Amino acid sequence: xDKFSYVNATSxxxxxxxxxxxxxxxxxxxxxxxxxxxxxxxYIETPKTLVNLKTLPGMDSIEAEASGLKIGALATITDIAMxxxxxxxxxxxxxxxxxxxxxxxxxxxTLGGNLCQRPRCWYYRDEATHCLKKGGDTCYAVDxxxxxxxxxGGDPVYIVHPSDLAPALIALGASVKIVGPEGxxxxxxxxxxxxxxxxxxxxxVLEPNEIVVEVSVPAPKSNTRSFYLKAREKGAxxxxxxxxxxxxxxxxxxxxxxxxxLGGVAPAPWRSKEAEAALIGKMINDAVxxxxxxxxxxxxxxxxxxxxxxxLTQNLxxxxxxxxxx
Amino acid sequence: MPEKEKKQGTNISRRNFLxxxxxxxxxxxxxxxxxxxxxxxxxAQTGDAVASATIQLNINGETYQVxxxxxxxxxxxxxxxIDTGGNNIDLTGAKLxxxxxxxxxCTVMVDGKSVYACMMLAMDAQxxxxxxxxxxxxxxxxxxxxxxxxxxxxxxxxxCTPGFVVASAALLGENANPTLEEIKIGLSGNTCRCGTYPxxxxxxxxxxxxx
Numbered sequence: 262x263d264k265f266s267y268v269n270a271t272s273x274x275x276x277x278x279x280x281x282x283x284x285x286x287x288x289x290x291x292x293x294x295x296x297x298x299x300x301x302x303x304y305i306e307t308p309k310t311l312v313n314l315k316t317l318p319g320m321d322s323i324e325a326e327a328s329g330l331k332i333g334a335l336a337t338i339t340d341i342a343m344x345x346x347x348x349x350x351x352x353x354x355x356x357x358x359x360x361x362x363x364x365x366x367x368x369x370x371t372l373g374g375n376l377c378q379r380p381r382c383w384y385y386r387d388e389a390t391h392c393l394k395k396g397g398d399t400c401y402a403v404d405x406x407x408x409x410x411x412x413x414g415g416d417p418v419y420i421v422h423p424s425d426l427a428p429a430l431i432a433l434g435a436s437v438k439i440v441g442p443e444g445x446x447x448x449x450x451x452x453x454x455x456x457x458x459x460x461x462x463x464x465x466v467l468e469p470n471e472i473v474v475e476v477s478v479p480a481p482k483s484n485t486r487s488f489y490l491k492a493r494e495k496g497a498x499x500x501x502x503x504x505x506x507x508x509x510x511x512x513x514x515x516x517x518x519x520x521x522x523l524g525g526v527a528p529a530p531w532r533s534k535e536a537e538a539a540l541i542g543k544m545i546n547d548a549v550x551x552x553x554x555x556x557x558x559x560x561x562x563x564x565x566x567x568x569x570x571x572x573l574t575q576n577l578x579x580x581x582x583x584x585x586x587x
Numbered sequence: 588m589p590e591k592e593k594k595q596g597t598n599i600s601r602r603n604f605l606x607x608x609x610x611x612x613x614x615x616x617x618x619x620x621x622x623x624x625x626x627x628x629x630x631a632q633t634g635d636a637v638a639s640a641t642i643q644l645n646i647n648g649e650t651y652q653v654x655x656x657x658x659x660x661x662x663x664x665x666x667x668x669i670d671t672g673g674n675n676i677d678l679t680g681a682k683l684x685x686x687x688x689x690x691x692x693c694t695v696m697v698d699g700k701s702v703y704a705c706m707m708l709a710m711d712a713q714x715x716x717x718x719x720x721x722x723x724x725x726x727x728x729x730x731x732x733x734x735x736x737x738x739x740x741x742x743x744x745x746x747c748t749p750g751f752v753v754a755s756a757a758l759l760g761e762n763a764n765p766t767l768e769e770i771k772i773g774l775s776g777n778t779c780r781c782g783t784y785p786x787x788x789x790x791x792x793x794x795x796x797x798x
Contacts, residue, residue, distance in 0.1 A: 266636040267657035267710050275634055291708070298706045299687055301658070310636055311657065313711065339700070363776025364754070366688060368700040369707065498775050 262301040265308050269316040273474065277442045279312055280470040285462075290314055290472060292335055293369035295362070296378040304388045305379075305395075314373075320474060321371075323347070330478040334373030338426070342367060351478060353487035353506050357429035360491045363498045373473045376427055376437070376453075377465065380420035380528075381500055382410065393418050393461055407564035409502070412571055414527040418457035419564060421525050422464060427454065428506035428524040429489050431532060435478045441471040450476065454529035464529065484510050484517070486585045490577045491524070501525030503574040507581035509540070514586040516540045521557065521581070526574055533557040536578050545586035554579035641671060642713050647722025651676060655709045662693045662704035665719060680720035680749040691777030694750040694757075695719045701757035701776070720749035723756055731797040732756045735790035743781035751777050755791045764795050 270276050279288050289308040291297055292315060300306040314320070314335060321335035325346035332341065341347060342358035361367055361375065379385070384392045384401040391397040402410040402419040410419040427450065435450045453465050467473070481487065487508040493499040504524035510517040519540045523531040536557035543549045554575035561571045639656045644664065652671045653664055662683060668676040681704050684692035688706035695704045696718040723730035732755045735741070742748045751774065758765060758773035765773060770791045779787065 262658050264638060265657055266638045267640075267708070268636045269634055271634040291711070294708060294711065295688055295703070295706050298660070298708065302686065311708075315711065363691070364758075364773060365691065365694060365701045365703045365776040366706075369697075369702050497778075 262298075263304065263307045265301075266310050268310060268312050270312050270314050271316065273317065273440050273472065276312055276314070276317075276472055277440060277470050279310065280472070281442050283309075283469070285469045288312060292371040292374045293337070293366075294374075295366045295370050296374060300379060300386075303386060305386060314472075327480060329480045330476075332372055332476045332478070334371060334473045334475060336372050338362075338367040338370045338372070338375060339364070341372065341426070350481060351433060351487070353429045353432055353489045353508055354426070354478070356489035357425040357491075357504075357506060360489060360501075360504075361425050361498075372426065372476060375424050376430075376450075376473060376476075377467070378423055380464070381423050382420045385420060394420060394457075396462065402564060404565075406566060408566040409500075410564055410567055411527050412558070412561040412563045412567055412574070413523070413531050414456050414458075414529065415562070415564075416458060418461045418528060420457070420464075420528050422454065422527065422529050423500050423525075424530065425489070425491065425501065425504060425524060427530040428504060428522040429487075430476060430478060431530050432487070432506040432508040432520040432522040433478050433481065434520070435476050437473055438475040438477070439467065439471050440474050441468060445474070447477075451530075451532060457528050481508065482510055484512060486511055488581050488584050490581050490584075492573050492577060503570050503577055505574070505577040505581050507578075507585065509582075509585035511585055514546075515544050516542070516582075516585065519582075519585075521553070521578060523557065523574060523578075526561075526570055533578070535559060536582075540582055545582050547583070550579040550582035550586075553582050640710065642710060644709065644712055644717060645715065646676075646678065646717045647719060653709075657708065657710060659709045660705055661695070661707045661709045661712045661717070664709045665695070665704060665717075668709075678719050678721050681753075682746060682749060684746070689778070690747070691750040691754060692747055694753045694777060696753060696757050696760075699757065699760050701754045703776075718753070718756075720753050723752065730756060731794040732759065732791065735794035735797070736787070738793060739786045739790040741783055741786040741790040742779075743783055747777060747779045747781075751779065751787055755787070755794065758791065759795055759798055763798060765791070767792070 288310045291311045320333040322333045323336050324331040338358050338361050348355040384390045385394045393400040400418050411421050431451045436447050437450050437453050438447050489506050491504040492502045501524050503526050506522045508520040519537045521533045521536040536553040539553040539556045557578040558571045558575050641654045644651045653668050665678040682692035684690045686705050688703040693704040694701050697715045754777050770788050
């Protein structure tokens with residue numbers, strides 16, 4: 262990797278001030294580093310300065326109150342997966358966190374880093390490939406090898422968003438606090454992520470001088486059942502081929518409310534209003550759950566190598582619905 | 588890329604051969620830091636930017652003072668670092684294999700938790716208790732995990748073994764009596780291409796009964 266200098270963060274003001282010195286890529290933030298260090302080693306990013314966020318006090322806390330959760334951006338994925346309240350009341354989030362990568366990565370990887378990690382697309386990650394995501398003029402997945410690419414929302418960049426936490430948090434109705442030079446703002450996590458049609462180069466609304474500092478999650482109602490189902494190519498840790506975060510309010514077998522968010526199939530976590538509409542107000546049985554599955558993928562447009570993801574996603578959605586009713 | 592200099596002569600032992608494998612690509616990132624000779628130290632109070640610094644690392648209960656570039660990983664320091672007294676740190680138990688945080692060969696403990704040393708910057712390891720496989724045994728008395736690996740013959744080529752041993756020790760530090768499923772999850776960040784997994788899982792179970 263190229264040389265850079267290293268700064269310990271002392272305050273959010275200092276961090277946003279350093280970030281404001283340039284555009285993307287000159288000054289970058291490091292927390293766990295498990296994504297960034299890989300990008301540095303591949304020369305995908307060549308920053309002049311890294312700002313170490315881990316010296317910021319209090320940003321790794323998890324506060325669980327009756328009204329909901331507040332999770333600092335520096336909380337590790339292990340902290341989230343092992344938190345008793347999250348395991349008990351925010352099951353989809355604990356399951357998603359436990360499904361991330363490996364113990365070694367969960368021990369240092371952070372919430373903020375998981376949400377802001379870059380795509381795993383093999384063209385994007387290849388130093389020699391100047392693809393559309395990196396400012397070129399071609400998304401090579403379109404005519405190239407596309408086994409792990411998007412089936413929804415791809416045009417014109419067919420990456421998939423790699424986060425497991427994001428679909429779970431969106432399904433729970435989370436919002437994210439962002440700090441910039443002008444102060445702080447809160448946006449819903451669903452609106453935090455963006456599609457390549459809006460901006461092919463980034464995956465979210467962050468400006469170059471903004472930083473994610475906290476995620477808030479409202480407490481689920483007592484009749485909530487939630488699940489994170491993740492299909493991987495192998496039994497060992499891997500990114501999702503497809504995943505579904507489902508949060509259901511159930512009255513017996515009747516679904517009163519549903520949030521269904523897909524991971525691994527689109528450039529952003531993909532809220533499936535179609536699957537939700539197929540479930541809400543219905544008594545869930547085989548036919549209803551299968552309808553939800555097929556509705557979830559009715560707009561899917563697979564590339565050459567990833568039509569399998571359509572069936573996979575469909576079945577994951579159906580299975581999540583059946584689990585809610587069982 | 589310059590090879591790390593090792594005076595092996597004609598008497599190349601298996602251990603020295605394995606120690607030498609895979610070090611070629613990292614030597615270049617650690618050598619310049621020594622040549623630069625910056626006196627600056629990374630300072631959390633002032634938030635000054637440093638391209639290199641003399642840092643203190645606590646490894647296996649000993650304090651090492653070492654000059655590193657900002658881009659130097661913890662694994663590079665452990666294997667190829669030279670302290671400010673000119674001594675090789677030479678803790679080559681953690682292996683450089685995939686160098687991308689996937690295979691687990693470089694697993695060490697940081698404050699008791701397993702981490703990939705190849706993906707952690709050395710500067711990020713300041714102020715932490717770092718434990719490598721060399722720090723598990725108490726003198727001649729092996730760690731229960733090490734004894735159990737021998738008892739169950741839980742290795743073939745042995746290249747992944749230090750990573751598995753450290754990951755197992757970290758797992759047992761957090762969960763003294765894991766189930767088979769918990770052992771599999773706890774070791775899911777380590778890869779053994781010889782496929783000795785069943786023996787490794789048995790070894791961890793045996794070690795858990797002795798701890």
